[in-house]
Amino acid sequence: MAGGLVIRFHVVTLFPEMFAAVTHSGISGRALETGLWSLGLWNPRDFTKDNYRTVDDRPYGGGPGMLMLAEPLEKALDAAREAGGGRVIYLSPQGKRLDHEKVMELAGREAVTLLCGRYEGVDERLIRRRVDEELSIGDYVLSGGEIAAMATIDAVVRQIPGALGGEQSAIEESFVQGLLDCPQYTRPEIWPEGAGEKVTAQVPSVLMSGHHENIRRWRLKQALGRTWQRRPDLLAARKLSEDERTLLEEFQRESGES
Ligand code: ADE
Secondary structure, three states: OOOOOOEEEEEEOOOHHHHHHHHOOHHHHHHHHOOOEEEEEEOHHHHOOOOOOOOEEOOOOOOOOOEEOHHHHHHHHHHHHHOOOOEEEEEEEEEEEOOHHHHHHHHOOOEEEEEEOOOOOEOHHHHHHHOOEEEEOOOOOOOOOHHHHHHHHHHHHOOOOOOOOOOOHHHHOOOOOOOOOOOOOOOOOEOOOOOOOOOOOEOOHHHHOOOHHHHHHHHHHHHHHHHHHHOHHHHHOOOOOHHHHHHHHHHHHHHOOO
């Protein structure tokens, strides 16, 4: 594996302490330790001039809530840029939806600055002047951009070669093939024990067979079937090979749903 830093994230946020969630645990925490990515945190409050360290004000035209002032945000973004901040992305429900393709695009960048809004949002002039791109993580409203920024960082960091234990894992995951994952099982072989259990207690026998080609086909069939049942939009966006079409038809026949 090539050594060295792969991606530098910068985050402009009023709540830098929240980012311990990605710097201190799990895959992203370990990848940070091994130097695969870095994180610069910039608090707009540190770029205010008044005694109250004001970062928000009421919206012109009235309405509920407060907006983030443009000035401290711009100064924080300047500081991030001077540290090599790269492309500026504002997390907001108004953005384009983050998906696997976008995650892979970000994973190929050297530096990304994520701007987190709080309150009812930020002054539009700051967005026009400084933001390259607006991204949303889904059609619901969070209390701020931080959790969306952490979701983005987590999804991107796991795509950096070496971030996951087995090099294969990131390739075999959901969405890489444009499909949902197949069901997975681990020990024990029968769980729960006892009659009258609603959930299938026995691990599918093909997985115990040691026959790699049969296992591969079973997994692909399950992945196709689940995607067809749960996310038909993903199947519609993807070409199926002849083999895949046959497997999906088998699944449909067996499920009696086609
Ligand atoms: N900030 C608030 N809600 C958000 C969302 N759904 N995605 C990204 N940023 C947000």
